[in-house]
Amino acid sequence: MIEDTNTDRTEISGLGEFGLIDHLTKEIKIVNSSTVKGVGDDAAVIDNTGFQTLVSVDLLVEGVHFDLSYTPLRHLGYKAAAVNISDIAAMNGTARQMVVGIALSNRFSLEAVEEIYEGIRMACARYKVDLVGGDTTSSKSGLFLSVTVIGQAKTEDICYRSGANTGDLLCVSGDLGSAYMGLLLLEREKAVFKANPQAQPDLEGHDYVLERQLKPEPRADMVQILRDANLKPTSMIDISDGLASEILHLCKASETGCQIYEDKLPFDPTTLNLAEEFNMIPAIAALNGGEDYELLFTVSQSDFEKVRKIDGISIIGHMTANIGQAHMVTNDGQVIELTAQGWDALKKN
């Protein structure tokens, strides 16, 4: 399995809370002009004149959202930041600032926290987000990450979940189901490793699906791509819990229904190969798997030509008048009702 092979261990308690914060934040450089004051006071200061502020929070909990036996801490930090940046992209906005809370037990060393922070910093650097504050504390057991992201957008650019109209085209960026295939692969190799600790993990050639699971990239680029195409979605959401669950969110918020087509769902070839290996219908991975962090959005039918021209966007269906009901036409012509079998953190106990 992928393990922390760092053999140097510094106890966090030796630094104290303030020492730790100083240590972790000393190399942070501010890149956004809206960031007036970052780490080091009671609150960060942000100047957003002329823009509206977007705020979103996500918790990542050990044993619930991640398994440290195969999740490198740096990837964990990266993913925690990425999934929040994705929430801002889903509003058609740009992430600008981030505050991070970390609670961890004394089985974690200073080097472990540094790895998590390094991952967060890498994601922040890549997406030009300023890390402006945080709280680091101990826990009795386990690792908890809380990330709050602040973004901005012009009022007229913001896309809510509630704006879809009957007849709008339902579109998705990128491909689906790959993060779930990565998870299945990691879980399989963990089971092999448990049965035989001498076994080497068989992850060769699966870089794509593993990256999709361990180090997802939010589609912040899509915000610019849509703007360049002079295209404003009527509604938008990111795919964190699975396509089915997100479609139902759009339907509920917009008071519409939805019909999608199995043969329109976008898959990467490696996802299709792995689905065959795991004897799984690819659409199930897309609908229920989650964690793809692609954007799901609706556009007016009159924008069909604009959206058709954009590489990496698939039109998978359209919104209907059947409020709250979503259906999929399968490859063999059946019509099935979609239910929110999306991954539910509360049922994982």
Next chain:
Amino acid sequence: MIEDTNTDRTEISGLGEFGLIDHLTKEIKIVNSSTVKGVGDDAAVIDNTGFQTLVSVDLLVEGVHFDLSYTPLRHLGYKAAAVNISDIAAMNGTARQMVVGIALSNRFSLEAVEEIYEGIRMACARYKVDLVGGDTTSSKSGLFLSVTVIGQAKTEDICYRSGANTGDLLCVSGDLGSAYMGLLLLEREKAVFKANPQAQPDLEGHDYVLERQLKPEPRADMVQILRDANLKPTSMIDISDGLASEILHLCKASETGCQIYEDKLPFDPTTLNLAEEFNMIPAIAALNGGEDYELLFTVSQSDFEKVRKIDGISIIGHMTANIGQAHMVTNDGQVIELTAQGWDALKKN
């Protein structure tokens, strides 16, 4: 001890994540005109034109920051919100929005989460803060609360820790050490209860110190009081970790020193009585106890007459040129150096 006597128990898993969020947020009403969109989308939307945005995050971890054997869940929620609102007051700003993350194990029922949320809502109502988003998830063990608060202030009103000058007067709102006395009292009664579960807790007549510990009120009122007096602090911080620790923060950020006088420290009579009962010097409770959530700030000497006239503010010393060094003149005329013996969450393991 104070215990949850609620005998009805609803399992959270029966609701699912989205059902739980709907349930907890259905009665939220928006009160701030800057809150464009609250709970229910990928991110909240805030319009802060003409103001700067302030952001702060705090984690509260079971067994580290609170002990559920004597902390009612409603009080816990209230305190989690209050300590964050205090951070915004410490910037001389006004808290406007809040996002909350809760992770909890399956030993907590729906009623338990409702109690926490009720406490958060009570604090938000009292301080006119909109609860605009959150994330609720399970944990393998224990209860974790993450609160991020968004505030606003005019650029020229914001007080940083770094603005104190040599000769400035050091002032504190309210009284000190009472929250620590409340903690000592609760810990004593817990020990008695452990030794003899039939014993009734002896908390009679100690309402003030218990409220200070269990349900602290942030000094958001002080922001308006200072404004009404046409007084802008040169630096400000809230007292969460203890007076000594906060003074050293101001000294470090402002590149000054500080001298305070033991006989100028403000105490409530009940704190003095309890200090005698616990055989403790009251100044130690003020310096090292923490959690008073009063405001500590500096003003220019030329503002002496203005600050002197305000009820409930004590001038406890002045800033000096001895960078990073803080001293206290004791009641018997000795000069002792202050060290940050403030409560350190990381050393509590």
